[in-house]
Amino acid sequence: MKQYHVAVIAGDGIGPEVLTEGRKVLRAVAQLAGTFSVSFTEFPWGCEYYLKTGCMMEEDGMEKLKGFDAIYLGAVGYPDVPDHVSLGGLLLKIRRGFDEYINLRPVHLLEGAPCPLKDVAREDIDMIVVRENSEGEYANVGARLYQGTPEEIALQTGVFSRRGTERVIRYAYDLARREKKTLTSISKGNALGYSMVFWDEIFREVGEDYPDVETHSYLVDAASMFFVKDPKRFEVVVTSNLFGDILTDLGAAIAGGMGLAAGANLNPERRFPSMFEPIHGSAPDIAGQGLANPLAAIWSISQMLDFWEERVWAKKILCAMERLLVEKNTLTPDLGGTARTTDVGDAVVRLLEESV
Amino acid sequence: MKQYHVAVIAGDGIGPEVLTEGRKVLRAVAQLAGTFSVSFTEFPWGCEYYLKTGCMMEEDGMEKLKGFDAIYLGAVGYPDVPDHVSLGGLLLKIRRGFDEYINLRPVHLLEGAPCPLKDVAREDIDMIVVRENSEGEYANVGARLYQGTPEEIALQTGVFSRRGTERVIRYAYDLARREKKTLTSISKGNALGYSMVFWDEIFREVGEDYPDVETHSYLVDAASMFFVKDPKRFEVVVTSNLFGDILTDLGAAIAGGMGLAAGANLNPERRFPSMFEPIHGSAPDIAGQGLANPLAAIWSISQMLDFWEERVWAKKILCAMERLLVEKNTLTPDLGGTARTTDVGDAVVRLLEESV
Ligand SMILES: CC(C)[C@H](C(=O)O)[C@@H](O)C(=O)O
Numbered sequence: 001m002k003q004y005h006v007a008v009i010a011g012d013g014i015g016p017e018v019l020t021e022g023r024k025v026l027r028a029v030a031q032l033a034g035t036f037s038v039s040f041t042e043f044p045w046g047c048e049y050y051l052k053t054g055c056m057m058e059e060d061g062m063e064k065l066k067g068f069d070a071i072y073l074g075a076v077g078y079p080d081v082p083d084h085v086s087l088g089g090l091l092l093k094i095r096r097g098f099d100e101y102i103n104l105r106p107v108h109l110l111e112g113a114p115c116p117l118k119d120v121a122r123e124d125i126d127m128i129v130v131r132e133n134s135e136g137e138y139a140n141v142g143a144r145l146y147q148g149t150p151e152e153i154a155l156q157t158g159v160f161s162r163r164g165t166e167r168v169i170r171y172a173y174d175l176a177r178r179e180k181k182t183l184t185s186i187s188k189g190n191a192l193g194y195s196m197v198f199w200d201e202i203f204r205e206v207g208e209d210y211p212d213v214e215t216h217s218y219l220v221d222a223a224s225m226f227f228v229k230d231p232k233r234f235e236v237v238v239t240s241n242l243f244g245d246i247l248t249d250l251g252a253a254i255a256g257g258m259g260l261a262a263g264a265n266l267n268p269e270r271r272f273p274s275m276f277e278p279i280h281g282s283a284p285d286i287a288g289q290g291l292a293n294p295l296a297a298i299w300s301i302s303q304m305l306d307f308w309e310e311r312v313w314a315k316k317i318l319c320a321m322e323r324l325l326v327e328k329n330t331l332t333p334d335l336g337g338t339a340r341t342t343d344v345g346d347a348v349v350r351l352l353e354e355s356v
Numbered sequence: 357m358k359q360y361h362v363a364v365i366a367g368d369g370i371g372p373e374v375l376t377e378g379r380k381v382l383r384a385v386a387q388l389a390g391t392f393s394v395s396f397t398e399f400p401w402g403c404e405y406y407l408k409t410g411c412m413m414e415e416d417g418m419e420k421l422k423g424f425d426a427i428y429l430g431a432v433g434y435p436d437v438p439d440h441v442s443l444g445g446l447l448l449k450i451r452r453g454f455d456e457y458i459n460l461r462p463v464h465l466l467e468g469a470p471c472p473l474k475d476v477a478r479e480d481i482d483m484i485v486v487r488e489n490s491e492g493e494y495a496n497v498g499a500r501l502y503q504g505t506p507e508e509i510a511l512q513t514g515v516f517s518r519r520g521t522e523r524v525i526r527y528a529y530d531l532a533r534r535e536k537k538t539l540t541s542i543s544k545g546n547a548l549g550y551s552m553v554f555w556d557e558i559f560r561e562v563g564e565d566y567p568d569v570e571t572h573s574y575l576v577d578a579a580s581m582f583f584v585k586d587p588k589r590f591e592v593v594v595t596s597n598l599f600g601d602i603l604t605d606l607g608a609a610i611a612g613g614m615g616l617a618a619g620a621n622l623n624p625e626r627r628f629p630s631m632f633e634p635i636h637g638s639a640p641d642i643a644g645q646g647l648a649n650p651l652a653a654i655w656s657i658s659q660m661l662d663f664w665e666e667r668v669w670a671k672k673i674l675c676a677m678e679r680l681l682v683e684k685n686t687l688t689p690d691l692g693g694t695a696r697t698t699d700v701g702d703a704v705v706r707l708l709e710e711s712v
């Protein structure tokens with residue numbers, strides 16, 4: 001029997017609560033499937049840990065994570081720890097350190113999920129965003145000159161390597177081909193004449209190997225408009241780190257809200273563990289009260305199973321979530337219900353059990 | 357009698373058509389007001405000009421523009437001229453060359469204008485975005501190393517000077533104070549640890565001079581979500597060049613569409629002329645057919661009058677547009693009507709005449 005070992009970094013705020021539900025669902029799936037088992041190892045890292053130790057994770061943290069089949073991350077961020085410290089020391093450190101260069105984010109309106117847009121049918125919002133996740137605008141390269149003086153200058157450099165750009169674009173082409181979908185590249189060549197002109201060139205170049213894939217290109221400003229005006233234009237989307245960040249939050253807004261948005265940080269070659277996370281923040285204002293919606297964390301489990309090629313179960317989780325959303329009996333306050341975080345996890349498990 | 361001299365760069369695609377209507381409206385306003393006159397001088401620059409001469413404008417073009425009270429720009433862009441050439445040689449060149457460091461874009465849902473959002477009242481969408489317009493991500497600093505080889509690297513550097521950042525933020529604080537509105541800064545300090553951490557610091561620093569202004573800060577990803585989920589959070593918004601580009605297109609999407617979106621590129625000290633433009637593109641597919649919506653170009657005229665401190669007339673134009681939108685008899689196809697570009701200009705003039 002296959003054994004999957006999952007490293008759990010519940011992190012801050014609502015992280016622990018929502019991951020508890022995700023783990024519950026994964027455990028139930030393992031039991032129902034009977035073909036694999038899962039184990040969880042918890043790592044107490046995050047802002048609390050930082051306030052005690054001065055580090056967001058143990059010094060040999062990356063070493064410790066190396067052997068796992070997946071990392072399950074809750075949320076990172078505390079009001080009194082600067083974001084660039086907390087994220088740079090944990091979330092972004094893992095994304096970079098494990099070369100998780102693909103950030104895969106479904107923007108898919110489940111049946112029953114709320115949508116703030118008029119005149120849009122459910123089927124119209126069904127994309128998968130492939131976000132570059134290892135370099136680009138997030139390369140963390142920069143400087144501050146003449147700091148604190150009136151002449152101060154801050155420089156922030158986006159670094160786009162051919163290897164880094166090609167591999168994410170190729171991944172997206174492969175995905176579009178496999179799923180028989182169109183592929184849309186989102187960039188900004190008209191104003192960013194180095195990075196984005198380069199991106200556009202590579203998008204065209206790689207495309208020569210995929211004559212069967214229909215492609216489109218949008219400027220990021222126009223794309224953000226069309227996410228709202230006409231989302232059905234987009235199927236598989238490939239874009240840079242920063243643009244992917246912005247567009248997937250916008251995507252979450254049109255596809256049921258942050259309570260439903262999941263993201264997978266993948267190292268497709270499986271040389272390092274991949275990381276799965278709800279993309280919402282730590283929401284300290286509602287932490288510990290049972291108010292947080294665990295569906296994003298549960299969707300991340302579906303993405304984890306998908307990456308393990310347990311596709312049937314990945315799909316079943318989404319179906320269970322969809323039934324939950326349609327029935328509307330067990331939803332958290334953000335979705336207009338009165339259920340508590342644990343109720344939602346329990347309900348998804350029940351629906352999964354009923355489905356077999 | 358005051359005399360305003362306007363340089364007209366109609367540019368490409370639908371640019372000439374829509375500016376014709378804007379000029380018609382401005383001429384009518386001057387006549388009705390009786391306190392000032394306007395003159396127009398046309399410059400035939402743009403992509404057509406480029407294809408003939410190799411330049412987007414005359415060599416001494418900037419010199420020629422210097423004395424005008426305003427530049428009225430249509431649209432720039434042709435399918436067979438690379439965007440970074442056409443824009444870099446005209447639109448961006450003027451923004452930079454005349455130190456038009458403020459890009460002012462209303463995101464204001466006029467009565468009668470279509471909105472793609474459910475559950476949002478008209479009054480909920482009423483913001484003014486102050487976009488940095490002279491440096492930042494658009495500084496045009498970068499390089500490509502090892503070009504054409506597998507080792508190629510493209511670098512794109514955002515340059516944020518204290519002077520450049522302070523002045524736009526200060527402008528926004530002044531505006532918020534004058535209008536008694538809240539001010540929201542939109543940045544991305546959690547991932548862009550040089551430029552955006554710097555931005556956030558300056559936002560706080562300058563704020564010390566404005567204890568009476570209520571402030572908020574959003575990450576750009578969260579902001580793009582809330583533009584859709586809860587736009588009433590935003591009143592005066594201040595943000596960087598790139599983020600402003602993205603957010604104002606998103607703003608246009610929620611506030612009636614691109615056919616209504618105007619932008620002013622201001623040099624507030626009036627050392628150089630300011631430039632007023634509809635923010636839509638050249639739309640070559642519909643050019644020359646009388647299908648283009650001139651309301652964005654007309655709204656730019658309102659912004660021009662506002663900058664000249666002809667506030668009453670600036671306001672009257674918006675009221676006339678609002679009546680047109682409510683009456684619905686004379687709208688172009690993008691707004692569900694069958695009117696032609698010129699009909700719309702004529703109708704706005706008629707409504708203005710009726711209003712005095
Ligand atoms: C927390 C932050 C650094 C992160 C990002 O910008 O990538 C988040 O917004 C996300 O999208 O995962």
Ligand SMILES: CC(C)[C@H](C(=O)O)[C@@H](O)C(=O)O
Binds near residue numbers: 191601
């Ligand atoms: C055309 C382009 C360079 C420009 C920009 O990105 O600034 C446009 O999108 C705008 O918003 O005025």
